Amino acid sequence: MALERVLVVDDEESIRWVLSKALTRQGLKVDLADCGANARKLLEENDYDLALIDIKMPDVSGLDLLDELHENFPRLSVIMMTAESSMKNAVEAMKRGAYDYITKPFDLDALDGIILKAQKIANTQAEVLRLKSAIKNQNQSERSIIGNSKPMQEVYKLLGKVSASDITVLITGESGTGKELIARAVHFNSKRVGQPFVALNCAAIPHELLESELFGFEKGAFTGATERKIGKFEQANGGTIFLDEIGDMPLELQAKLLRVIQEKEITRTGGNQAIDIDVRIVAATNQDLEKCVEKKIFREDLYYRLNVLPISLPPLRERAEDIPLLVDFFIRKSNDEFGSVVSSCSEKAMEQLVRYPWPGNIRELENTIQRACLLSQGQVLRASDFPQQSTDIPAQEENDSLESLIETKLRTSLAKKDIVEINDLYEMVLHQMERPLIRIILDKTRGNQVRAAEILGINRNTLRKKIQTLGIIPEKGGE
Structure with a gap:
């Protein structure tokens, strides 16, 4: 509900009492102030969606207070009240930005109508803000996913396939590869855009608290539960929940998550009422869930429920x-x-x-x-x-050192065209030497990629991919 808290400012106790009862009956939380000074204090301490203010008060004019609210709380809707039903007051109140204007004694049914109208406008404004926020987040998410490489092109294709449906998605990849960015892209390109996107890192929450984080709890469910708490699934209702590091979820909670997926309902901790939910689940992990299943630390049935359409993110x-x-x-x-x-x-x-x-x-x-x-x-x-x-040795020294090693291996073999003895050369060097290694071999073979691949002991297509990946420009030579 967009309209939740109301401030009533009037020096007449009877008016405050009547309005408090009428507004509380509509499910609104009401705070009361008998003068402008107390109203200002409450405004500093709380956020209000609507204010009803009397025009005549002992310490300040309601119209002057309206000016202050309009300047300091531009989103706050204000209804002015007065016992003098003059045209001057009505025109002045509306001219200064009041949402509406009512005269005393007022009909409570008429007041209910005004509140209902304010409620609808507030809901519309909240929806507009949510859509603007969704568009902003979508643009930020899309701008943050960077890459034109072939592995990322494959990821983009999968994003297009999964975003059009409500299918459950499992995103895998090493830590730091951007799994949450992809999860957000799934949400913001789906029909659920504009609805909540709620993320929870299962590894960051102690196991004993994870259930209440996911499903919430009722007041009195356990020591310290002094009021009801809404869990992540309810917060995400209508939208998407992102369960990061799903592989760290304890087995007993995995069973409850499986039931949520199957039944599309949750029960708060300490409660006995099933609550229907409409939530899309996107999960992510940096673990090998198949191995976790083999080790009996991850449920096989849950794995297959989550792994409907996997997206694997390549390491950098x-x-x-x-x-x-x-x-x-x-x-x-x-x-x-x-x-x-x-x-x-x-x-x-x-x-x-x-x-x-x-x-x-x-x-x-x-x-x-x-x-x-x-x-x-x-x-x-x-x-x-x-x-x-930086590498342990400067780039030129790195090249010289590697070239010296290669010269020893190739001195006779290249002349005899005998590569059998050195067909594992690729495995002999460290990962950070890959670029100078390939450059030197291509130079030695005058750009002949077939010969270079044989010497390196790798597939010719693998060599081509690495040339492209590492940004190497080989000399033109025989293929």
Whole structure:
């Protein structure tokens, strides 16, 4: 209900009593003030949806108080009351921005009609605000999902398929790959846009509290339950609930979640009444749920209920060509949020960032760029701004060292065209040496990708993918 709390300001006790009874009968919470000073105090302490104010009060004119409310609480609807039904008062009240104007003694039925009208307008305004918020969140969500790589293109295709229906979605991927962003994209591209999106990290809530977080509880359900609490499922009714780190949910609660999915109803802790819910479930995990099922720590039936259409997010190291786009996005984001003045990243620094394996994925990259932007002394980020992402040896030394190793292996083999002895060379080097390794082998084979793939001991299509991913421009040579 958009209209919930009402302030009544009148110096006549009988008027305050009558209005309090009438408004409470409509399910509204009512606060009373006998003068302007007390009204101001209540306005500082509480949020109101509607105020009924007498024009004549001992310490302040109701019209002057209306001006204050209009300036300080522009969304608050105000109904003016007066015992003098003059045209001047009515015109002046409406001219100053009053929602309506009633004269004393007033008919309670007429007052009920005015309140009902205010209720409908408040509901409409709340719906408009919710839709505006949904559109804003949708735009922010879409702008935050960055990437043109082939793995991300596959993710976008799956997003298009799942968003058109109410199918349950399971998002998998390492920590920091952006699973919540994808969950929000699922919601904001579905028919539930404009309805609530409620997220809960199952790993962040102690097991003994997780049930009440999900389903709520009744007053007196346990020690400390001094009032009823609405759980996440009820908060998300009509919309989407995102259950992050679902693999950390205890087994006994998994059984209750399975029942919620099947029956489409929940029961608050300490309650005995089933509550119907209409909620789409999007779950996410960084664990291998199939292995969890094998270990008997995750229910098989729940796994199949959740895994109707899975979306697997690639780690950042498998979509390195997206790193320059992400770096640019995070630089602009840091400038907007923290007032940094960084314009770009140097070529050497970017190459360093692309080479780094990013075990913390996009979250680690964002934190790294944010820190560099705040600490950098110039407008261009340098390689020195990323000490933790540097390799153990400088790039040229890295190339020289690797080339020396390769020369030893290839000295006779390339001349004899005998590659049997070195067909596992790819497995002999560390991940961060992958880029210079491929560059050197392509140089040695004069751009012959077939020969290079054989020497590296990898599939030719794999080599092509890595050339594209790592941004390597090979010399033109025989295929």
